[in-house]
Amino acid sequence: MQSRPTGHTTHQPIRFTDVNVDVTQSGPTGMTTRRILSNISTVLTEHRVGIIGANGSGKSSLVRLINGLNLPSSGTVTVGDWDVSRHAKNVRQRVGFIFSDADNQILMPTVVEDVAFSLRRHKLPREQRRQRALDQLDALGISHLADNSPHTLSGGEKQLLALASVLILKPDIVIADEPTTLLDLQNRRRVARALTELPQQVIVVTHDLDLVRDFDRVLWIDDSRIVGDSNAQGSGGPRGVIKRYEEAYGGV
Template sequence: MIELAGVSHKFGEREVLSELDLTLREHRIGVVGSNGSGKSTFARLLNGLQVPTRGTVRVDGLDTRKQGKAVRKLVGFVFQDPDVQIVMPTVAEDVAFGLKHHGVPKGDIDARVDAVLAEYGLTEFRDHPAHLLSGGQKQLLAIAAVLSTGPQYVIFDEPTTLLDLRNTRRISRLLHELPQQLVVISHDLDLLADFDRVLVFDAGRLVHDDTPDRSLTHYRALHAEL
């Protein structure tokens, strides 16, 4: 499980998250909030991409401040913009890159790459320039590259924001099928409607934490007052 104890975070003098005490156990957890609410910072704290100014974040007992490398083997992160995540020239090379950095033996990498591409419908694009894929294909590649390394937890930051309806539905189905514990930050409230739990952030604070129907009702009410 992921635990946050007394967590606050500042950028300079500006506090973007304040006094979080949370235990994340559920299979699928959604996170909502307006722009600037702190939800993306929260996401990055969960695998050590950022460490809190105060407090501690632990994943299966590992402190993200002291054991960040071990934490990132457990917690995969899929960015909102897949172009940020795609680092190699071709589709196959990009998947292989992550496997190499997670210690997969060199002799096993080609077979693992082939299996991952087949699983995500990307086999025909094996030698295709990765940055020339469509938006939906790029997002699938980013997800495939993260999942190929075998994380136990996966954080998704706005996984459908840049996608058309067809690819949004495809990613939605994938999120519902994954066995890993997921934390999904999204403005797409329909995507989170049948999750196990939804957290609502506002102005750097967690203001609601409940089932999706109650949390999303609270979130809509916050925006109705604006």
């Protein structure tokens, strides 16, 4: 495993400026437009950032803006010096994204091939791609699974495989959307440990409040807006924001 960074590491800013996101949907009366993110302005530089909120609040929509999976209807999102709307391809080279259902990211018949597949656009010999994949699996403690079918893995092992497939590309930022939702306690701990030990900036969307309780920053999204920010004066830090969220939603 990689060693956990010490101190309060800061990273190049992820900046949201006056961001709104609207979606158009068909309904019984025709097409309607609904706002799923409203007036988002914030800057993320912290090493570990947690995003919490009820289902449908907009938290996943928020992080998908960071690598261009979603684009703002108005306002801007920048990663470092890159405007995501204009330079999504460049940004995606810096931002790795892990989905809640790791099965959606499995493409190849063996674990090592699945990780090596991430290097398909790199002009590397096949054996070099395989060795890099093995090294990445070893860093996450799952190299013994290299020749197994990904579909035989436990939920936690699949999430670690998805993480390996992202990390092999050496991103500056790792985003994980509900990474522990489908996991039992043992696998949840394995994935949580792997994420918290990464040297990259880590942004986690989660209902697993214990996972982010000791993060450097926590944002609470509700009804398309940021309603809690541990950086705000008087917030009580990440634990204070989480406590108010628990009081509002009964710890869901």
